[in-house]
Amino acid sequence: MKNKHKRWTFARKYCMLLKGLQLFYGGMILTKYRVLAGPEGYLPPAAACEGIALPDVGYALIEGREVPEQEALSAIVDKLLSAKRPFFFPGPNVLWEWKAGVAEKAAAVRKLADTAGARVIPMPDYRPKYPMINPAIEINPNHPNLTIWHNKIDVCVFVGVHCHYANMALKIIRGGTDCYTIAICGEAGHEDANITLRDAGIPQLEALTAMVAERRRLS
Amino acid sequence: MTKPMLKMTAAFADVMPAEYVELVQSGPFGKGYGVADLGSFKELIEEHPLCAGCGLALAVRLIMASLPSPEDTVVVGSTGCSSLAFPQIALQNIHSLFGNQNAVATGLKRALTLRFPDKHKDVLVVAGDGATADIGLDMVLHSWFRGEKLATIMLDNEAYANTGGQESGMSPEGCVLNMAPTGKKFKKIALPEIARESGCAYVASVTPVQPRKLEKAVRRAILVAREVGPTYVQIFVPCPTNYKFKPQETLVKAKQKEKDQTYPLREFITPEAQSYLAAIEGGGKRD
Numbered sequence: 001m002k003n004k005h006k007r008w009t010f011a012r013k014y015c016m017l018l019k020g021l022q023l024f025y026g027g028m029i030l031t032k033y034r035v036l037a038g039p040e041g042y043l044p045p046a047a048a049c050e051g052i053a054l055p056d057v058g059y060a061l062i063e064g065r066e067v068p069e070q071e072a073l074s075a076i077v078d079k080l081l082s083a084k085r086p087f088f089f090p091g092p093n094v095l096w097e098w099k100a101g102v103a104e105k106a107a108a109v110r111k112l113a114d115t116a117g118a119r120v121i122p123m124p125d126y127r128p129k130y131p132m133i134n135p136a137i138e139i140n141p142n143h144p145n146l147t148i149w150h151n152k153i154d155v156c157v158f159v160g161v162h163c164h165y166a167n168m169a170l171k172i173i174r175g176g177t178d179c180y181t182i183a184i185c186g187e188a189g190h191e192d193a194n195i196t197l198r199d200a201g202i203p204q205l206e207a208l209t210a211m212v213a214e215r216r217r218l219s
Numbered sequence: 220m221t222k223p224m225l226k227m228t229a230a231f232a233d234v235m236p237a238e239y240v241e242l243v244q245s246g247p248f249g250k251g252y253g254v255a256d257l258g259s260f261k262e263l264i265e266e267h268p269l270c271a272g273c274g275l276a277l278a279v280r281l282i283m284a285s286l287p288s289p290e291d292t293v294v295v296g297s298t299g300c301s302s303l304a305f306p307q308i309a310l311q312n313i314h315s316l317f318g319n320q321n322a323v324a325t326g327l328k329r330a331l332t333l334r335f336p337d338k339h340k341d342v343l344v345v346a347g348d349g350a351t352a353d354i355g356l357d358m359v360l361h362s363w364f365r366g367e368k369l370a371t372i373m374l375d376n377e378a379y380a381n382t383g384g385q386e387s388g389m390s391p392e393g394c395v396l397n398m399a400p401t402g403k404k405f406k407k408i409a410l411p412e413i414a415r416e417s418g419c420a421y422v423a424s425v426t427p428v429q430p431r432k433l434e435k436a437v438r439r440a441i442l443v444a445r446e447v448g449p450t451y452v453q454i455f456v457p458c459p460t461n462y463k464f465k466p467q468e469t470l471v472k473a474k475q476k477e478k479d480q481t482y483p484l485r486e487f488i489t490p491e492a493q494s495y496l497a498a499i500e501g502g503g504k505r506d
C-alpha cells in the first residue's frame with residue numbers, strides 16, 4: 001500500500017511538473033503557476049487548469065505548493081496573526097446543525113476565530129441574492145468580493161463551504177481583491193485557496209487554536 | 220428541506236442574518252399552514268425584486284402557502300421573472316436552464332424516489348408561459364407522456380415578460396406588446412386541454428382572485444402527482460409592466476377575465492384521480 005502510494009505520488013508529481021512548466025514563445029521562459037493573492041484580474045484561471053493538483057493525504061497546499069500539513073498550520077497562524085482585518089467565512093456545513101458532530105466542529109471553528117481575534121461573517125446558503133446583499137453581515141459565493149471590499153478584509157478563512165461554491169468564490173476573490181485566502185477543508189482541499197488544508201476536522205482546528213494562543217502568549 | 224437542517228449551530232447563531240433567524244422561528248415547515256395563514260408565517264426569506272403589483276409574485280406567495288409538506292418539497296424553476304423571486308422563497312429550489320424544467324424535475328423526482336422510498340418528496344415545477352408552452356414544451360409534453368409523477372404549474376402572464384414583452388404562445392390573439400407591435404396573429408394555446416389529452420391525471424386553470432380555489436388546485440395537483448400521475452395547474456398572473464396597467468389593477472384585470480370568460484377556469488380530473496381525491500379529502504384539510 002505504502003509503495004503504491006509512493007509510486008502514485010511520484011507519477012502525479014511528474015505529471016504536475018510537466019503540466020506546470022509553461023513554455024512561452026520567444027523567451028523560452030519556464031514558469032510554474034503560483035496561487036498568490038490577487039487581484040489577478042477579471043476571470044482568473046482555475047488553479048487546477050494551471051496544473052495545481054489537490055494535496056495528498058497528510059499534506060496541504062501553500063500557494064499551490066504541496067507541503068506537510070504541519071507547515072501549512074504554521075503558515076495559517078502566521079497569516080492570521082499578521083493580518084490587519086482577518087475574517088472567518090463559515091458556510092452551511094457548520095452554520096446549520098444538519099447531522100451529529102456538526103455542533104462540536106462549529107464550536108471549534110468559532111473558538112479558533114475568537115482566539116485569533118478574527119470577525120465572523122456567515123455564508124448561510126448559496127442563493128443568488130437579488131436585488132443586493134448586505135456585505136456588512138453576510139457573504140455570498142456569487143459575489144464574495146463585495147463583502148471583502150466593504151469590510152477591507154486582508155485575510156479570510158473559508159470553512160464549511162461546499163466544494164464547488166468554495167472554489168468559485170475563492171477564484172472570484174483572487175480575481176478582484178488582494179485578500180489572502182485560507183481554506184480549512186474537511187474534504188480534499190481547495191487548490192484555488194492561497195493556503196488549503198485537507199481532511200481538516202476538530203484535531204486540526206484545536207491544533208490551530210493552541211498555536212494561535214501560544215503565539216499570542218509569547219508576543 | 221428536512222427539519223433538522225433548519226437548526227442553527229449554537230456557535231454561530233449570534234452572527235446569522237435576521238432573515239434566517241426568522242425563518243427558523245416562523246418558517247412554514249411542519250406546521251400545516253394554508254393561504255388563510257399568509258402573513259402569519261415566513262414564506263419568503265427576503266423581499267423579492269419583482270415589479271409593484273406583479274400578479275406572478277402574488278401567485279408565488281399563494282403557491283408557497285398551499286403546499287401540503289413544504290419541508291419535503293423541491294421547486295424546479297426556469298428562467299423568467301419568477302426566477303428572480305425563487306431564490307427568495309423559504310424552500311429548496313433548483314433553477315434549470317430555460318425550457319429544461321420538466322426534464323430536470325424528472326431526474327430529480329426519480330432520484331428522490333430511489334433515495335427516499337418510504338417518503339413522499341414532492342417535486343413541483345413552476346415556470347412561466349414561455350418556458351412551459353413554448354421553449355420547454357417538448358420537455359413538458361414528454362414528461363406527461365411518460366407519466367412522470369410531477370406537478371407542473373404555469374405562471375401565465377401571457378408574455379415573455381422578463382425579456383421586455385414578446386408574445387408567447389399563451390398570449391391572446393390580437394394582443395399588442397412592446398415587441399409584438401402588430402398584434403399576435405394566432406390563438407392562445409389550449410394547454411389545459413392538451414394536458415388532459417397528454418396523460419395528466421389532474422388539470423386546473425385558476426387565478427389569484429380566488430386564493431382558496433388556487434390553494435385547492437395546487438394541493439390537489441401535488442397530492443395526485445404523489446400517487447396517480449402527472450398534473451398541471453395554469454395560473455393567470457396579470458403583468459402590469461408589459462400589459463401597461465396600474466399596479467393596483469392586477470386583481471381587477473384577473474377578475475374581469477374570469478367574469479367575461481376570456482380566461483376560462485377549468486378542472487379536469489381522471490376517474491382514478493377523482494376516487495383518490497375523494498378518499499383523502501373526505502378526512503379533513505391536511506393529509
Ligand SMILES: Cc1ncc(C[n+]2csc(CCOP(=O)(O)OP(=O)(O)O)c2C)c(N)n1
Nearest residue numbers: 298299300317347348349350378379380381
Ligand atoms: C435557453 C434560453 N433561451 C432564451 C433565454 C432568454 N429568456 C430569458 S427570460 C425569457 C422569457 C421568459 O418568458 P416566460 O417563461 O413567460 O417567463 P416570464 O418572464 O414571462 O415570467 C427568455 C426568452 C434564456 N435565458 N435561455
Ligand code: SF4
Nearest residue numbers: 269270273300458460
Ligand atoms: S415584468 Fe411583469 S411578470 Fe415580470 S416582475 Fe414585472 S410585473 Fe411581474
Ligand SMILES: [Mg+2]
Nearest residue numbers: 347348378380
Ligand atoms: Mg410569461
